[in-house]
Amino acid sequence: MAVEMLAYIDRKSPIHQLTGVSKLICFIVWSSAAMLTYDTRILAFLFIFSIVIFIVSKIKVSEVSFVLIFILVFLFINNLAIYLFSPQEGVKIYGSSHVLIEIAGRYDVTIEQIFYQCNVTLKYFAVIPVALLFIVTTHPSEFAASLNKIGVSYRISYAVALALRYIPDVQRDFRTIALSQQARGIDMSKKEKLPIRIKNAASIIFPLILSSLDKIETISNAMELRGFGKGNKRTWYSARPFQTGDYVTLVVFGIIFVTAMVVTFHDGNRFYNPFES
Amino acid sequence: MKKRVIEFNNYSFKYHSQAAPTLHDINITVFEGEKVLIVGPSGSGKSTIGHCINGLVPFSYKGEATGSLKIMGKDAHSIDIFSRSKIVGTVLQDPDGQFIGLTVGEDIAFTLENDCTEQGVMKNLVEETAKMVEMDEYLSSSIHHLSGGQKQRVSLAGVMVDKVEIILFDEPLANLDPATGQYAIELIDQIHKETNTTVVIIEHRLEDVLHRHVDRIIVVDDGLIVADMCPDKLLSSEILESSHIREPLYVRAAKYAGCDVIEEMMPSQLHSFSIETCKDKLLDWFEKANDAVPKEIKLPVLQLKDISFRYAPAHETIKGISLSVEKGEMVSIVGKNGAGKSTLSKIICGFEKPRSGSILFKAQDITGDTIKERSLRIGMVMQNPNHMISKHLVFDEVVLGLIIRGVPENEAKKKVEKVLKICGLYPFRNWPISALSFGQKKRVTIASILVLEPEVIILDEPTAGQDLRHYTEMMDFLAELNRQGMTIILITHDMHLMLEYTTRAIVMDKGRIIADDPPSVILTDSEITRQANLKETSLLFLAKRVGIKEPKEFVEHFIAYDREVRRQWQ
Incomplete structure (x- = not known):
C-alpha cells in the first residue's frame, strides 16, 4: 500500500x-x-x-x-x-x-x-x-478536540483534523492516478526528460484535485446533514x-x-x- | 387519518447551474410510518427529491423552487438545514465518504456532539443506539476495519441516535455486493418495524429492495412522477419497462413466457407470487428453448501462472492464482470486497509486481515488462473515472494517449472521432468533461482506452452509476467489440452483468479462485454464492417453484431470450 x-x-x-x-x-x-x-x-x-x-x-x-x-x-x-x-x-x-x-x-x-x-x-x-x-x-479524533480546548474555533479545529486525516487517502489517490496515467503511456520515470516529466506531473494533479473536491463535497454534505456548524460550541465524544x-x-x-x-x-x-x- | 409527513404540492425545482428544471410540478404525499421507494433512471431527478427532503436543496445546492413542500406540516423553506436534520436523517450513498468519526462510537456520536450533549449522557445514548443495530461491541473499533454490512449499521445508527421522524436512504445499495445489499434491506426493514419511523428509499436496484415489503413505489422519469402505487400494481403494469428500470427477473421471465401478470398475483415478492395460472406457460416457454451454442477452442491470449502477491508481509492478498483467458472471451471476475479482484487486475497491468509466478501474453513472458509496455497490449479502465480524466475537454482527453504515442494528428483525429461515435459521445466532443454525468464520464474513460486499440481490455465495475438504458447501451457496445475479437475482462459486483453478458465467471475469495464456470452454473450453486457474497438468482427459485428439473438451463434460456429482446429495443 x-x-x-x-x-x-x-x-x-x-x-x-x-x-x-x-x-x-x-x-x-x-x-x-x-x-x-x-x-x-x-x-x-x-x-x-x-x-x-x-x-x-x-x-x-x-x-x-x-x-x-x-x-x-x-x-x-x-x-x-x-x-x-x-x-x-x-x-x-x-x-x-x-x-x-x-x-x-x-x-x-x-x-x-x-x-x-x-x-x-x-x-x-x-x-x-x-x-x-x-x-x-x-x-486524529482527539486532535480536533485538543485544538478546540485551547481556544481554536471548533470549525477550524475540525478542518485541520480532517485535512490531516485525508493525507493517507490523498496519497493513495495520487498513486492510483499516477499508475493509470502511466498505463496510457505518460512516462514519469527517469527515462523521460525533466521538463516533460514536470508537464506530465500536471496530468496527475488535475485528477487529484477533482477526486479530492468530490470527497470534500461528500463529507461536507454528510457533516451538514448531521448538524455540524449549528451552534457556537460542541462537545467531544472522545475528549479524555x-x-x-x-x-x-x-x-x-x-x-x-x-x-x-x-x-x-x-x-x-x-x-x-x-x-x- | 394518518399524519402527512412529507407533502410536495405542484413542486418544481431548477438548479442555478442548470438551464432546465430538474423537477416538474410534482405531487407526492408520504404518511407517517410509511415505507416508500423512489425509483428512476439516472438523471431522472430522484436524487433531487431526496435533497429537497433533507434540505441540501436549497441550503447547499441553490436553485429556484415553485409550488410548496411541507415537512411535518410546516413549510420546508422555513426549516433550516439544522432543524431539518432533527426531523430527517439521511444515510448517504457512499459508505466510506460519509463517515466523519474515526471509530464507531465517535461517528454515531457526531450529531450529539453538535448538540452539545454532555459527554456522560452522550456515551449512554451512543451505546443504546449501537445496541439497536447490534454494533455495541465494536464502539472503539476503527470504521475502516469494518465489513460493508457493519458500515451500513454504523451509518444507520448515526442518524437514529437523534430520534428522527424520517429516515432517507440515498441509494443505500450502490457499492454493496449482492449479499450485503440483501442484508442492508433486511436491516432497514427491521428498523422500520421496530421504531415506526417513516422510511424513504431512493434506489434503482428494484428487485433487491423488494426483498422486503415496501408500501409504495414512486417512479420518477425526466423530472415527472410517472407512477405512485403499490408494488404489486406497479409490477403488473408496463411502466417500469418504459422508464427503463429493471423489473425483478422472475417477473420478466413470467412476462416473456406470455403470462398475464396481474396485481392479484402479488408479484412484488417471489414467495408470494402466485404462479399457478402461468406454470404451464413457463414450462412451455422453457421446452421450446434451444440455445445450445457450440464452443470453439481458441488460443489463450493471457495466462497467469501461479501468481502470488502481498501488500504486507503477514497477509497474502493473492495466493497462487493460475488462469488462462482465451482470445475473444468475455470474462467476469466476481467476489466480495477485499477478495483480491482489483489487486489481480493491477498485477495484470503491471501496477503491482507479483511476488512469484509469471504472466504470459500470447505465450510470451511479460512479467518483467513496464506499465507502459504492457499498456500497448492491455488496457485498463479504472472504477473511478475521476482517477483517469486529466484534460478539460472530451476530445482532448480521448486523444491524449495517441498524442503521447506520437500518432500523427490527422490519423489521431480520425480514430478519436470513430471511438467517440461508438461510445455515443460524438455530440459532446467539445464539451468540458465537468459538465458530463458520472456515467458519461465513465464512457469517456472507456473511449480513451479503446482508442489505443489494446487486445485485452480490463474494466473495473464498468456499469456502476449507470441506469438500465445506459447500462444496456454500454454493455452492448462492449459485446460488439467482443464479437470483433477483443478480449474483455470485467470486474464486477453486478450479478445481472455477469449473467447477461459474460460467458464465464471467475469467482474469487480470500485471494484464491474458488470457481471458474459459466455464470448460470455459479448463480445456481448455493455454496459458491454464499462464499462469494453473491446471491442465487431469483430465476432459480422461480424454476424450482414451477417444477423445472434443469433450473440451470432455465436460467440460460432466460438470458438468451432476454438478450434477444433487448437487442430489438434499440
Whole structure:
C-alpha cells in the first residue's frame, strides 16, 4: 500500500497515553522555548531531551523518515540561504571575527558564522522530534478536540483534523492516478526528460484535485446533514479527562520553559557567547 | 387519518447551474410510518427529491423552487438545514465518504456532539443506539476495519441516535455486493418495524429492495412522477419497462413466457407470487428453448501462472492464482470486497509486481515488462473515472494517449472521432468533461482506452452509476467489440452483468479462485454464492417453484431470450 506519512501511529507508550490537549500545550511551549532562545546550552539540552522523548514514544525513525528527509533538505537550503544573504551575521551578533577560510570580502568563513548557523540548525533539531511526535502520536479524533480546548474555533479545529486525516487517502489517490496515467503511456520515470516529466506531473494533479473536491463535497454534505456548524460550541465524544501523567508532564515542561528563559535572558542577551573572554 | 409527513404540492425545482428544471410540478404525499421507494433512471431527478427532503436543496445546492413542500406540516423553506436534520436523517450513498468519526462510537456520536450533549449522557445514548443495530461491541473499533454490512449499521445508527421522524436512504445499495445489499434491506426493514419511523428509499436496484415489503413505489422519469402505487400494481403494469428500470427477473421471465401478470398475483415478492395460472406457460416457454451454442477452442491470449502477491508481509492478498483467458472471451471476475479482484487486475497491468509466478501474453513472458509496455497490449479502465480524466475537454482527453504515442494528428483525429461515435459521445466532443454525468464520464474513460486499440481490455465495475438504458447501451457496445475479437475482462459486483453478458465467471475469495464456470452454473450453486457474497438468482427459485428439473438451463434460456429482446429495443 502507499506510504502513509504523517498518519497516526498506534503504539502503547507513555507519550500516547497523554491527552491530546497536554501534548498540544507541550508542543507549543517547547517550540516557543526553542524559538526564543539562542543559548547553545539550552538548545543542546532541548535537543537531547527531545531525542529521549522520541525513544520513549517507541516510534521508529524509519516510520517518519520520509518527512524527516524532507525537513532536512529544507534545513540545508535554509542554511545555505543564510550564508548567501548574510554571511557576517555571526560576527554582528558575537562582536568578534575569527576568520577560518578566506574567500572574498564578506564571504570569508568565520567561526562566529559557523557557530551561529550551528545554533540555527540545533533549533530545528530540538523542535523536529517533538513536532513529529505530536502529529503521529495524537489520535486524529482527539486532535480536533485538543485544538478546540485551547481556544481554536471548533470549525477550524475540525478542518485541520480532517485535512490531516485525508493525507493517507490523498496519497493513495495520487498513486492510483499516477499508475493509470502511466498505463496510457505518460512516462514519469527517469527515462523521460525533466521538463516533460514536470508537464506530465500536471496530468496527475488535475485528477487529484477533482477526486479530492468530490470527497470534500461528500463529507461536507454528510457533516451538514448531521448538524455540524449549528451552534457556537460542541462537545467531544472522545475528549479524555486529565490524568496525573498529564499534570506531571505539564509541570515538567513549564519548569523547562521557565528555566530556559531565565538562563537565556539573565544577561539581557538571547545569545550564548563563547567568544567573550 | 394518518399524519402527512412529507407533502410536495405542484413542486418544481431548477438548479442555478442548470438551464432546465430538474423537477416538474410534482405531487407526492408520504404518511407517517410509511415505507416508500423512489425509483428512476439516472438523471431522472430522484436524487433531487431526496435533497429537497433533507434540505441540501436549497441550503447547499441553490436553485429556484415553485409550488410548496411541507415537512411535518410546516413549510420546508422555513426549516433550516439544522432543524431539518432533527426531523430527517439521511444515510448517504457512499459508505466510506460519509463517515466523519474515526471509530464507531465517535461517528454515531457526531450529531450529539453538535448538540452539545454532555459527554456522560452522550456515551449512554451512543451505546443504546449501537445496541439497536447490534454494533455495541465494536464502539472503539476503527470504521475502516469494518465489513460493508457493519458500515451500513454504523451509518444507520448515526442518524437514529437523534430520534428522527424520517429516515432517507440515498441509494443505500450502490457499492454493496449482492449479499450485503440483501442484508442492508433486511436491516432497514427491521428498523422500520421496530421504531415506526417513516422510511424513504431512493434506489434503482428494484428487485433487491423488494426483498422486503415496501408500501409504495414512486417512479420518477425526466423530472415527472410517472407512477405512485403499490408494488404489486406497479409490477403488473408496463411502466417500469418504459422508464427503463429493471423489473425483478422472475417477473420478466413470467412476462416473456406470455403470462398475464396481474396485481392479484402479488408479484412484488417471489414467495408470494402466485404462479399457478402461468406454470404451464413457463414450462412451455422453457421446452421450446434451444440455445445450445457450440464452443470453439481458441488460443489463450493471457495466462497467469501461479501468481502470488502481498501488500504486507503477514497477509497474502493473492495466493497462487493460475488462469488462462482465451482470445475473444468475455470474462467476469466476481467476489466480495477485499477478495483480491482489483489487486489481480493491477498485477495484470503491471501496477503491482507479483511476488512469484509469471504472466504470459500470447505465450510470451511479460512479467518483467513496464506499465507502459504492457499498456500497448492491455488496457485498463479504472472504477473511478475521476482517477483517469486529466484534460478539460472530451476530445482532448480521448486523444491524449495517441498524442503521447506520437500518432500523427490527422490519423489521431480520425480514430478519436470513430471511438467517440461508438461510445455515443460524438455530440459532446467539445464539451468540458465537468459538465458530463458520472456515467458519461465513465464512457469517456472507456473511449480513451479503446482508442489505443489494446487486445485485452480490463474494466473495473464498468456499469456502476449507470441506469438500465445506459447500462444496456454500454454493455452492448462492449459485446460488439467482443464479437470483433477483443478480449474483455470485467470486474464486477453486478450479478445481472455477469449473467447477461459474460460467458464465464471467475469467482474469487480470500485471494484464491474458488470457481471458474459459466455464470448460470455459479448463480445456481448455493455454496459458491454464499462464499462469494453473491446471491442465487431469483430465476432459480422461480424454476424450482414451477417444477423445472434443469433450473440451470432455465436460467440460460432466460438470458438468451432476454438478450434477444433487448437487442430489438434499440
